[in-house]
Amino acid sequence: MTARMRFVRWCAVALTMLSAAPAARAQEHPVTIGAAYQILDFDDLFFPVGVNLDVTAAIAGRFAVVGEGGWSRSASEQFGLRDVTTAFDLAGGVRWILSRRRIAPFAQFVLGLERERIDIERFGADTTANLLVQPGAGVVVRTSARQQLFGQVDWRHVAERSDATNALRVLVGLRIGLD
Amino acid sequence: MSRCARTPSCAVRLLPLLVAFGVLGRPTAAVQFSDWSAPQNLGAVVNSSANEQHAALSPDGLSLYFSTDRSGGAGGFDLWVARRANPTAPWQSPVAIPALNSPASEFAPAFDPTGHWLFFGSERDGGCGGRDLWMSYRANRHDDLAWKPPIDLGCGLSWPGFDDGPTYFRDNRGVGTLFFISDRPGSVGGRDVWMATHRNGGAFGAPVNVAELNSAADDSRPVVSPDGLEFIFTSQRIGSIPSGATPSSDLWAATRSSTAVAWSAPVNLGSLNTSATEAAPALSADATTLVFNSNRAAGQGGLDLYVATRTKVN
Numbered sequence: 001m002t003a004r005m006r007f008v009r010w011c012a013v014a015l016t017m018l019s020a021a022p023a024a025r026a027q028e029h030p031v032t033i034g035a036a037y038q039i040l041d042f043d044d045l046f047f048p049v050g051v052n053l054d055v056t057a058a059i060a061g062r063f064a065v066v067g068e069g070g071w072s073r074s075a076s077e078q079f080g081l082r083d084v085t086t087a088f089d090l091a092g093g094v095r096w097i098l099s100r101r102r103i104a105p106f107a108q109f110v111l112g113l114e115r116e117r118i119d120i121e122r123f124g125a126d127t128t129a130n131l132l133v134q135p136g137a138g139v140v141v142r143t144s145a146r147q148q149l150f151g152q153v154d155w156r157h158v159a160e161r162s163d164a165t166n167a168l169r170v171l172v173g174l175r176i177g178l179d
Numbered sequence: 180m181s182r183c184a185r186t187p188s189c190a191v192r193l194l195p196l197l198v199a200f201g202v203l204g205r206p207t208a209a210v211q212f213s214d215w216s217a218p219q220n221l222g223a224v225v226n227s228s229a230n231e232q233h234a235a236l237s238p239d240g241l242s243l244y245f246s247t248d249r250s251g252g253a254g255g256f257d258l259w260v261a262r263r264a265n266p267t268a269p270w271q272s273p274v275a276i277p278a279l280n281s282p283a284s285e286f287a288p289a290f291d292p293t294g295h296w297l298f299f300g301s302e303r304d305g306g307c308g309g310r311d312l313w314m315s316y317r318a319n320r321h322d323d324l325a326w327k328p329p330i331d332l333g334c335g336l337s338w339p340g341f342d343d344g345p346t347y348f349r350d351n352r353g354v355g356t357l358f359f360i361s362d363r364p365g366s367v368g369g370r371d372v373w374m375a376t377h378r379n380g381g382a383f384g385a386p387v388n389v390a391e392l393n394s395a396a397d398d399s400r401p402v403v404s405p406d407g408l409e410f411i412f413t414s415q416r417i418g419s420i421p422s423g424a425t426p427s428s429d430l431w432a433a434t435r436s437s438t439a440v441a442w443s444a445p446v447n448l449g450s451l452n453t454s455a456t457e458a459a460p461a462l463s464a465d466a467t468t469l470v471f472n473s474n475r476a477a478g479q480g481g482l483d484l485y486v487a488t489r490t491k492v493n
Contacts, residue, residue, distance in 0.1 A: 123328075
């Protein structure tokens, strides 16, 4: 078993154990929506521009289900040819909110799909779609009863046949609670 | 995807760190290898009674590309590929690569280190005349039939005469070098080794004759090792094993201690050569496997592909 597989399995086990923990505080709003600026740094491809939207719905205890969609763009040159790569992702999973204090950490684990479109001058475009696994954690700062600023760092693992690539994702954004 | 891959941006972004830790600007320690093993014919699955020549090994070592004039192609010499399940498995029967071939001839495929890009020579229409340098791209580096329609590298690199035998490497500063063969004006004699560089994904600059590798005879069909420190090529210079009264086509090698210095004087790779033709070497990504073509006795007919191996000793 590779280190990556062990890490993914560890995350799944940890989430399962956490979900069995006694519920202390629920997410304060039944639903939140969020928007964030994101950067993605893969092994050798950097996406400096991106956005991410997420929706959460509170479930038992400190947990919420989360769904998110992201878009990132990278432009470069290869052999003098303009290369634009665009990555879309859709993922869903669980978020664990650790506290209801003004500054509170959270962790999440999502699974989903990443679709990448590579458009190289004179060669045209190609698309690929691959599974992604993405554990991460962050901090929210509650700025009002409904508004939260948040920062988040994720590790994204994208599997492609015998290849796999990993990325660090960093987000900064705003979430709004809906009752 | 394998973004590693597709761009040198990582190396560029890491440049300050590399400088800080002294990785750049100092000679690269060359890997030491054992001698090459005795060459083995790749057998009747890969070779045929036609010519098989100009091999290239994919970076993952699972695909063997070569040029052949066997029947079943698009015309003339075409690019074919044989695959294997793992690096120790036997090669499977080769197939033509329709996306790369034309009714004219295609020769001398060479991968970039990522496996997404392929350079080769072709006499098809659309270049600068004669034989020119072309390249293609594939998004999925495991799909040998998914190449995009090739584009010519332009008249900045090619000229109306002969340009062929590309081989490419990129250093950790994002500088890529394409070595190739040309008989353009400025050559030392016959066909010579030329090189063009680019930086961080930009276009190639003007070609320069690599004078220290060239001779008055034909010098052709090279391969540069992935670290850029070893250069193996074909030459009929004095010192090659004679075939009758003239030197035969042999494999020669030059090395350098870093990519910033000139190549050493080429030496004949004696144990690999015979008085027959040995030519067009290809190296595996770890530089321990060499595939070349030869018409030595006891082959399948015409030029055949042979393999020799060596081990790292440090």
